[in-house]
Amino acid sequence: MISRDTYAKTLLSLSIVAAASGHAYAATQGTAGATSNGSSIVTISKLNNVQVSAIDDIDLGTQAFLVAPAVGVDDICVFSSNVAYQITFDQAGGSFELAGATSSDTIPYTVQFGLAPATAGTPITGQVGNRLDPECLGVPNAVYTVTVAPADFNAAAPDSYRAVLELLVEAE
Secondary structure (H helix, E strand, O other): OOOHHHHHHHHHHHHHHHHHOOOOOOOEOOOOOOOOOOEOOOOOOOOOOEEEEOOOOOOOOOOOOOOOOEEEEEEEEEEEOOOEEEEEEEOOOOOOEEEEOOOOOEEEOEEEEOOEEEOOOOOEEEEEOEOOOOOHHHOOOEEEEEEEOHHHHHHOOOOOEEOOOEEEEEEO
16 A cells, blocks of 8 residues: 555656646546546647658769750659748859869859759748658659759860759748
């Protein structure tokens, strides 16, 4: 049998834990009788999360000269638990440029998200994501395109050019 002192301390500890959890529970207990009923509050919380996945590297190929733009496309998945999101494309240095491995030359490139042109560091707002599955049920729901203009490519020194394009997705 539990002593009154132990019972009181246990009850006080449970009260402190319940108060510290920040939840107000309104469960009611039944009373003895021919019938008895009680109630329980059922809760769940949904976070406002986003996730970008299915991102691939874009290889624009190896050329000596371009007549037409070099274009790379990447189909991606954007999950947003509240559907609405914004996406920002960025690169260290603040502009979209491919840097030469051995030369000091750079080649500018453009980024487009769907039909919207991207400016480095500026969010593209009002986008609609998949809220059913963080992996979009295996079906990409967004696309971005990277383009190098022939004049910019042709003016650069022979070299291997590279850039790290950052994609930042934020819930709206």
